Amino acid sequence: MLSIKELYVSVEGQEILKGINLEVKPGEVHALMGPNGSGKSTLANVLAGKEEYEVTHGEVTYQGEELLEMAPEDRAKSGLFLSFQYPVEIPGVPMVNFLKTAVNEHRKHKGGKPLTAGEFLKLMREKKELVEMDTQLTNRSVNEGFSGGEKKKNEIFQMALLEPKLAILDETDSGLDIDALKIVANGVNALKSENNSTIVVTHYQRLLDYIVPDYVHVLYDGRIVKTAGKELAMALEEKGYDWIKQENGN
Amino acid sequence: MSSVAEKIDLSLKLTGHYNEVKEKLFEGSPDIINNQRKKAFQDFIMQGLPTRKNENYKYTNVQPSFAPDFKYFHSREQKDVDLHEVFKCNIPQLDTHLVLLQNGWYYEGNSQVGQLPEGVILGSLGQVATSHPNIFEEHYSQLADTSEDALLALNTAHAKDGFFLYVPKNVVIEKPIQVINLMQADVDAFVTQRNLIIAEQGASAKLIFCDHTLNPKRYLSNSATEIFVKENARLDCYITQNQHNRSTSINNIVIRQERDSTIKTNTITLHGGLVRNNLKVILDGENCQADVFGMAFLDKNQHADNFTQIIHAKPHCLSNQVYKNVLDEKATGAFAGRIHVVKDAQKTNAFQRNNNLLLTDEATMQTKPQLIIDADDVKCSHGATVGQIDEEALFYLRARGINEKDARLMMMNAFAHEVVQNIDVEPLRERIDDLIDKRLQGEISRCHDCDYNCEC
Numbered sequence: 001m002l003s004i005k006e007l008y009v010s011v012e013g014q015e016i017l018k019g020i021n022l023e024v025k026p027g028e029v030h031a032l033m034g035p036n037g038s039g040k041s042t043l044a045n046v047l048a049g050k051e052e053y054e055v056t057h058g059e060v061t062y063q064g065e066e067l068l069e070m071a072p073e074d075r076a077k078s079g080l081f082l083s084f085q086y087p088v089e090i091p092g093v094p095m096v097n098f099l100k101t102a103v104n105e106h107r108k109h110k111g112g113k114p115l116t117a118g119e120f121l122k123l124m125r126e127k128k129e130l131v132e133m134d135t136q137l138t139n140r141s142v143n144e145g146f147s148g149g150e151k152k153k154n155e156i157f158q159m160a161l162l163e164p165k166l167a168i169l170d171e172t173d174s175g176l177d178i179d180a181l182k183i184v185a186n187g188v189n190a191l192k193s194e195n196n197s198t199i200v201v202t203h204y205q206r207l208l209d210y211i212v213p214d215y216v217h218v219l220y221d222g223r224i225v226k227t228a229g230k231e232l233a234m235a236l237e238e239k240g241y242d243w244i245k246q247e248n249g250n
Numbered sequence: 251m252s253s254v255a256e257k258i259d260l261s262l263k264l265t266g267h268y269n270e271v272k273e274k275l276f277e278g279s280p281d282i283i284n285n286q287r288k289k290a291f292q293d294f295i296m297q298g299l300p301t302r303k304n305e306n307y308k309y310t311n312v313q314p315s316f317a318p319d320f321k322y323f324h325s326r327e328q329k330d331v332d333l334h335e336v337f338k339c340n341i342p343q344l345d346t347h348l349v350l351l352q353n354g355w356y357y358e359g360n361s362q363v364g365q366l367p368e369g370v371i372l373g374s375l376g377q378v379a380t381s382h383p384n385i386f387e388e389h390y391s392q393l394a395d396t397s398e399d400a401l402l403a404l405n406t407a408h409a410k411d412g413f414f415l416y417v418p419k420n421v422v423i424e425k426p427i428q429v430i431n432l433m434q435a436d437v438d439a440f441v442t443q444r445n446l447i448i449a450e451q452g453a454s455a456k457l458i459f460c461d462h463t464l465n466p467k468r469y470l471s472n473s474a475t476e477i478f479v480k481e482n483a484r485l486d487c488y489i490t491q492n493q494h495n496r497s498t499s500i501n502n503i504v505i506r507q508e509r510d511s512t513i514k515t516n517t518i519t520l521h522g523g524l525v526r527n528n529l530k531v532i533l534d535g536e537n538c539q540a541d542v543f544g545m546a547f548l549d550k551n552q553h554a555d556n557f558t559q560i561i562h563a564k565p566h567c568l569s570n571q572v573y574k575n576v577l578d579e580k581a582t583g584a585f586a587g588r589i590h591v592v593k594d595a596q597k598t599n600a601f602q603r604n605n606n607l608l609l610t611d612e613a614t615m616q617t618k619p620q621l622i623i624d625a626d627d628v629k630c631s632h633g634a635t636v637g638q639i640d641e642e643a644l645f646y647l648r649a650r651g652i653n654e655k656d657a658r659l660m661m662m663n664a665f666a667h668e669v670v671q672n673i674d675v676e677p678l679r680e681r682i683d684d685l686i687d688k689r690l691q692g693e694i695s696r697c698h699d700c701d702y703n704c705e706c
Binding site for chain 1: 640641642643645646647648649650651652653654656657660661663664665667668
C-alpha cells in the first residue's frame with residue numbers, strides 16, 4: 001500500500017524529518033506516536049501533498065506509484081485521505097457543494113457517473129448516521145462555526161463519503177470528549193476492511209483503546225526510533241516519552 | 251504637464267464649455283433647475299476638477315478621463331429609432347417595469363413601463379420638473395451638496411434630464427423598476443444624467459439600474475441621484491455597472507432616510523475602465539436601517555473606487571456595509587468608507603467591512619476606513635483585508651480530490667457570494683452569479699450581447 005524510504009523533509013530550511021522508513025500493507029492499522037515537535041504532522045502533511053514542505057531526500061511509493069510526484073487532488077482521488085488536525089473554515093463554500101464535488105471527482109476518477117442531487121443526498125444521509133453528524137451542519141459553509149468536535153466528526157464524515165484506501169488521521173482525537181471520541185473511533189472502525197489501511201497519528205493511547213493498531217511507531221526528532229505492537233502504546237501512556245528521549249541521547 | 255497645470259487647464263476647459271453652451275443649458279429648464287445650475291457652477295469653479303491632492307480623490311485620478319474632446323448632450327436628440335429594438339435585456343424571467351434612457355435622457359418611446367399603482371409618477375426628470383413643480387421643488391438638489399464634491403457640482407451645472415420616480419404614501423410597487431442607461435453615440439461622448447427618487451411615507455419599491463455602453467466609443471458618464479426615503483418607507487437599489495474599458499463612470503448617490511425607513515443598496519461593478527462611486531447615506535430619523543453592499547470584478551487596467559459616507563444623524567439606527575473587490579491582472583481598486591456618528595446619535599450600530607482578493611502581484615488595492623464618532627454610546631466596527639486566496643483552504647479542497655482550478659473557482663465564488671446573495675431579485679441575482687462564474691473562469695462576461703469586435 002505505502003512504502004516510505006529514507007524520507008528527509010525540510011520546512012523553511014529547517015530539517016524536520018530525518019530519514020523515515022515505513023511500510024504499510026493493506027488491512028493494517030499503524031499508530032504513529034511521539035512527543036510534540038517530533039515530526040508526526042509533517043509526515044501526515046507531506047503524504048497528503050502540502051506544498052511548503054520540501055522533500056530533500058527519499059521516496060514514497062503508494063500503490064506502486066511515486067506519491068511525491070502526484071498533485072494533492074490526484075493523491076486524494078487515488079484513495080489517500082488526510083483527516084486534518086485543524087480543519088479550516090471556508091466561509092461561502094457550502095458543505096453540500098463541496099462534498100458533492102469531491103464525491104463526484106472521485107467517481108469520475110474511477111470511471112463512474114456523477115451522482116444526481118437526489119442520489120447524493122441519500123448517500124449523505126446514510127453516512128451522516130455513521131458519525132452521528134448533526135443534519136444542520138451540512139447546511140452551512142465548510143467547517144464554518146463548527147465546534148472542535150464537530151470539525152473532527154466532519155473529517156470522518158468526509159472519509160465515510162470518500163471511502164479511502166489509506167486514511168491518515170492526524171490527531172483526530174485531540175480536543176474530543178470521550179463520547180465524541182467513541183463516535184469518531186466507531187466511524188473509523190466501521191470503514192475498516194482488509195483492503196484498506198489506516199495511519200493514526202496521536203499523542204495519546206486513549207484513541208488506541210478504540211482503534212486497535214497492529215503496529216505502534218514512536219517518532220522522535222524526525223525519525224522512527226521504536227516500533228512494536230500495541231503494548232508499546234500502553235508503555236508510553238504509563239512512562240511518558242522521557243525514556244525514549246533518554247534512549248536516544250537527549 | 252504638471253498636475254496643477256493640468257487641473258487648471260481641464261477646469262478652464264470645463265468652465266469655458268459651460269459659458270459657451272449656457273444658453274442651451276438654461277433653455278427649456280424650469281427656474282428650480284436653472285437656479286441650482288448657477289449655484290453649482292460657482293461651486294465647481296471654486297473647487298475645480300479634483301486631482302489626487304484632494305483627499306477624497308486620493309486613489310482615483312479622474313483628470314485623464316476629462317481630457318478628450320467630447321460631444322455633449324445638452325438637449326434632447328430626436329431620433330426615429332425604436333430603442334427597445336436596439337437594446338433588449340435578456341435576463342430570463344426578470345419581470346420589471348422597464349425604462350430606457352439614452353445618453354442621460356429619458357427615452358420618449360418607453361413602452362415597457364407597464365401598469366403602475368395609482369399616483370406613482372415615473373418619467374423624465376426634465377418633464378416632471380414642469381408637470382409637478384411642487385413635488386419637484388421640494389426635493390430637487392436638496393441632498394446634493396454641490397460645495398462638497400466638484401463632480402456633483404458639475405452634474406448639477408449640466409443637469410437637464412434623467413430618471414424621476416415618485417411613490418406616494420403607502421404605495422407598494424411589487425415588481426422591480428429597471429432603469430437601463432444606454433451610452434450610444436457616434437463619437438466620444440460626455441453624458442450627464444440626473445435622477446430623483448422619492449418614496450413617501452410607508453412606500454416601498456425596488457430599483458435596478460443597469461449601465462451599458464453599446465459601442466466602443468469613449469464615454470464619460472457623470473451621473474447623480476438623489477433618493478428620499480421617508481418615514482417607514484423601504485427602498486432597494488441594485489446597480490450593475492457594465493461599461494467597457496474605455497469608459498469612465500462617475501456616480502454620485504445621496505440618500506436621506508427618515509425614521510423607521512430601510513434601504514438596501516448593492517453596487518456590482520462587472521466592467522468599466524474607470525469607475526468612481528460616491529455613495530452618501532444620511533440616516534436622518536430614529537430606527538433606520540441601511541444595508542450597503544458593493545462588489546467589483548476588475549482586470550486589465552480597470553480601476554474602481556467606492557467612496558462611501560454613512561452619516562448617523564439620529565439615534566437608534568443600524569448601518570451595515572460590506573464591499574469586496576476581486577482584482578486580476580493590473581487592475582486597481584480603492585475603498586474609502588467613512589462612518590460619521592454625530593453628537594447625540596446614541597445607540598448607533600454601524601458596521602463596515604472591506605475584503606479584497608488580489609489574483610496577481612501587479613493588482614493593487616487601497617483601502618481606507620474612517621470612523622468619526624461624536625456620540626458615546628455606540629457600537630461601531632470596521633475591518634479591511636487585502637490578500638490572496640487562502641492557501642490553507644485551497645489545500646483542504648484539493649486534499650478532497652477537487653482540482654486546483656475548480657478549488658480556486660469555488661473559493662472566489664464563495665468570496666463574491668456574500669455580496670451577491672444580497673440581491674433580492676432572484677433572476678438578477680442568478681444572472682450576476684452566472685456572470686461572475688464566467689468571469690472567474692476567464693470568459694468574457696458581459697450582461698448583454700455585444701458586437702464590439704474589440705478588446706475593450
